[in-house]
Amino acid sequence: MGTVSNNKENNNINSGREGVRGWLNPTRYGWERVSYWLQRLTGLFLLVYFVGHVYETSSITNGIDAWNSMLELTQTIGGHIFLILVIGTSTFHTVNGIRLIFTESGKGLGKPGRPDYPYNPSSLNYIQKSGIWVALLLACIAMLYGGMVLFGEGG
Amino acid sequence: MALLRLRESQITKIHYLTGILSLFAVAIHIIFRLIMPFGQSLSYENVVANYQNIFYVILLESILVLISIHGFNGLRIILIELKQSHRWESTITILVLIAMVGVIAYGTRTIVIASGL
Numbered sequence A: 001m002g003t004v005s006n007n008k009e010n011n012n013i014n015s016g017r018e019g020v021r022g023w024l025n026p027t028r029y030g031w032e033r034v035s036y037w038l039q040r041l042t043g044l045f046l047l048v049y050f051v052g053h054v055y056e057t058s059s060i061t062n063g064i065d066a067w068n069s070m071l072e073l074t075q076t077i078g079g080h081i082f083l084i085l086v087i088g089t090s091t092f093h094t095v096n097g098i099r100l101i102f103t104e105s106g107k108g109l110g111k112p113g114r115p116d117y118p119y120n121p122s123s124l125n126y127i128q129k130s131g132i133w134v135a136l137l138l139a140c141i142a143m144l145y146g147g148m149v150l151f152g153e154g155g
Numbered sequence B: 001m002a003l004l005r006l007r008e009s010q011i012t013k014i015h016y017l018t019g020i021l022s023l024f025a026v027a028i029h030i031i032f033r034l035i036m037p038f039g040q041s042l043s044y045e046n047v048v049a050n051y052q053n054i055f056y057v058i059l060l061e062s063i064l065v066l067i068s069i070h071g072f073n074g075l076r077i078i079l080i081e082l083k084q085s086h087r088w089e090s091t092i093t094i095l096v097l098i099a100m101v102g103v104i105a106y107g108t109r110t111i112v113i114a115s116g117l
Helices: A002-014 A019-024 A031-062 A064-074 A077-104 A126-151 B008-034 B044-052 B054-082 B086-115
Strands: none
Touching: A019 A031, A019 B054, A031 A064, A031 A077, A031 A126, A031 B044, A031 B054, A031 B086, A064 A077, A064 B044, A077 A126, A077 B008, B008 B054, B044 B054, B044 B086, B054 B086
């Protein structure tokens, strides 16, 4: 059984197909890889939230009682924490997405140069790394502000 | 189907454009929740009043369409990255299009009923 599984794994690696396992493999993570991974995870999370949000807000069509019942479910401590998570992920996804648009248009990649030891690629430079850090920092600030609004007066 | 014939570079441009436009539309949507205490902004009367505002209705429909296109195309990109074959790509594209149209139709139904259009 183990041999069959190992053969399948070797075949997948040899064919260059690693699927979700390759996607989530932490051993090759630099900051750019973390950013790649977070961009996709936050995107999936936000898509699920968006579909849920479209569904929950549809309760407005069923009158005031249905709307208030929905609010009772979402306007709780757990609901607020979930919303803070949405604020953080959407901020990161937006800022990192803008960085990626600039990167794809060639901005912030540095000039191509002769590959010298230790062969650090010029494209993975401090501009890219600081962009990722700025995205994470802004996500934290947005979550903090969201928490103050949601848990503050009238939240 | 038109989308199946679009080049990947064209779809990428649509993805970026919908992402940037969503940013502005969602920002206005959030401002509508923050111009008064958050709990008060979610009261039934206030939300219905928002739906009676034609500009807000257009904004909501724009957000619905923009984020559906951006989000479901993002899902398509992730799924296509995991496996490559012509059949897989076509299947994923069709399924994602169906889901996208379904969400837009359901959200539009809410907007139309709530705004009394």
